[in-house]
Amino acid sequence: MASRRDANGRTLSSRTLSAAVDALPGDHPSVSHAAIAKLAKGSQDNPTVGTILALCEALGGVPPAHLLPHESYGDLRALEAFEDPKARRVLALLNDLPPDEIQNVIADLEQRREDLGLEPVPDNEASARGKPQRRRSMDDAAQYAADSLEGL
Template identity: 65%
Template sequence: MGVSRNEGEPQGDAGAEAQSSRPHSLAQKLKWLMAHRRDARGRAYVSRTLSQAVDDLPDPPASTSFALIAKLANGGQDNPTVKTVLALCRALGDVPPAYLLPHAAYDDLDALEAFEDPLARRVLALLRDLPESEVLKVVAHLEARRGHLGMPSPPDDGSDAGKPKRARRRRTGTEAARYAADALEGL
């Protein structure tokens, strides 16, 4: 059920099976989110910009230093407070907080984001305890309906081989200096 959009992304069940069924750690998931979510200027987060994004939240649940974020992302600390997790998730674009838990059931970000929708939860509740044959019929009907509406099927195998890679932009002198300073500080 896992979806992997990029090689370094934590995956769900399929990726976990390939890696001895071990769930991804908070550090791995936080690093992936920081690399793939964008800040207000359209850039990937580093610990300093994520700390600033938390501070910029209206009524932030917690204040987080860039050193704490660097420790969490590098695995130097793996026990943040609930308030810290909530603040990081809000700053990263309202990521479901469960995603940062180191458990295989919470490795699939797409599924967790879908679960945030009350109607999706209602559909899951209705599917519960139905025979597998009935669930498969519902899935087939939903796939046909999406096709009829011209919607793409949601990815189910995690492959992104068809996606072209984006060209990397060179850093300016100021960006390079800031990047080097962040690297020396831990992330």
């Protein structure tokens, strides 16, 4: 939700996202703003597949993997690229190459992008290394949020 904006450029709230799910065409589950808030805080960790797909569609078609609770799934641009079968084919071709050969392929692709006048792709791995570590694990934060809501 933090990476998506509404029509006015504001970050989506659980209420606006719930309304966006309800406004989706076709048959889909309704998702309350309370359920969305619990998912966002981590106090509800087992949504149905239908709920995930509805949220992804309401968020503008983000890949379902983007909603997984792991820091390496935060690269929305890469996850969107992975939806393309050709991108998955490229990954399959890279799968068994030695690490130094993969670096050569990356350098070649970066040079091709530059030659074509395309924007460089940010190195999310390098920026992720510079992020400070969280003080609480995701489970601890979820438990803390649940306890706070229950007044414990």
